[in-house]
Amino acid sequence: MQALVEAARRKNSVLVAGLDPIPSGFPEELRTLPEAEATLVFCQGILEAVEPYVAAIKLQAAYFERLGPVGMEIYAGLIEASSNLGLPAIADVKRGDIGPVAAAYAEAHLGVYGATCVTVNPYMGEDTILPFLEEARRQAPGGGIFVLLATSNPSASEVQESTEPPLFEVIARMISGLGRSSGDYPDAGAVVGATRPEVGGRARELLPETLFLSPGYGAQGGDASGIRPLLDRNGGGVLVNSSRSILYAYERSASNYKDAAREAASKARDELRLW
């Protein structure tokens, strides 16, 4: 995770900008282009605009996958463009499968597509997580994985909190046993939403040393106060993702989409001076 931590320190920012390119949200001037081309132009514009204010870029794989094979070309190009700007790329793929299949997914996103980090779904247990970690250790020095722990969507608690012990505690213990220290943090991080602070606080108790990636800031209803319970004993240990409220900031602004994204990223960074 050291690539993320160093970028965060260099930029003085814990903000991660999420690329969730939704064509119906693109500004007027891009809507005449074919979807794939518009997606590429839009994302490149956002990337350059937010670069000074963010520690990393998170690519939401689904929005590239829905464009077919050409979408994966764009996904590859944007990971490369991030890397050229010195920005670690988090492939938000939430993949998970039996061992050899997980290894193929890990090879795809950390190897072929060259992301620094990848998000992983733990429903199938430890042997779905290990191949991602092993591939990160081989292919992505300074990178690692973020395992879904407590997500920010409305129905997450039905699965993650409705048993005894709550499932997120089972997963937290699993993450704790799998990570290997690789600088300031273990290479197995966790995705913990900012929308349920009591769950976030408990996740932090169970994982005092772990780097959290927290989605849900801005458009999904989380705010900076929701993030406070996630902080570690040094007041750090959290990267905060914001997607829609940066990407589509122009809708609530008189500026063009790039300037609006730049202003939104700058403002979010300042609100999130947590570390």
Next chain:
Amino acid sequence: MQALVEAARRKNSVLVAGLDPIPSGFPEELRTLPEAEATLVFCQGILEAVEPYVAAIKLQAAYFERLGPVGMEIYAGLIEASSNLGLPAIADVKRGDIGPVAAAYAEAHLGVYGATCVTVNPYMGEDTILPFLEEARRQAPGGGIFVLLATSNPSASEVQESTEPPLFEVIARMISGLGRSSGDYPDAGAVVGATRPEVGGRARELLPETLFLSPGYGAQGGDASGIRPLLDRNGGGVLVNSSRSILYAYERSASNYKDAAREAASKARDELRLW
């Protein structure tokens, strides 16, 4: 799910052939080709060989994803080729994410790539499952989804059975509430491995009407007796996937890979005359 059920009746087979193309397992004559081309030739050969004996084809997305964008072209081509042979295609993607992202994944695999069914990971709860169901209802008449319930990998029980109530029971109740009848079975099916019969039996108790997709037959250690507890009160309700023991049957045979796959599929179909 009616497309699967009708194909199973027409072929008198509950067997699903899984396309898990692993280049190191390809026969000698394909190893001189570039990986992507070898993958295409190998999978097309398997598809034609097994077609008379199987109810459906299951494509393991990871093995196409690891080839980069060209892998997704091959994935698209094989779904189309299955369809041209009258075989429903199950996209084994195990995706899951917040609502709009799940909708983008559903659009990708059921819409753009044109699969009949898709596998879904329920870790994020009901609102990650619904967009897949809605897309199936719109785009894939006769299709549906299979939600991961009790998987066949060694560490599955750490997550799926270690709480009270066991997580797989929570997910079973969720599946039961989401499916809508679409012929013989609801359109929300479940993935239930053949490796833990007591869990499979309990899953069947909780989901008496649901179509199960059961992996793990053959190479993963399940056998026909492991499937018996999964059957419904009519002795049906289960499709059984076999991947490696069909694809790589030539390794234990004097035949070429297509003939060996054909023989293995024919034999598995006969062993699995369950319905």
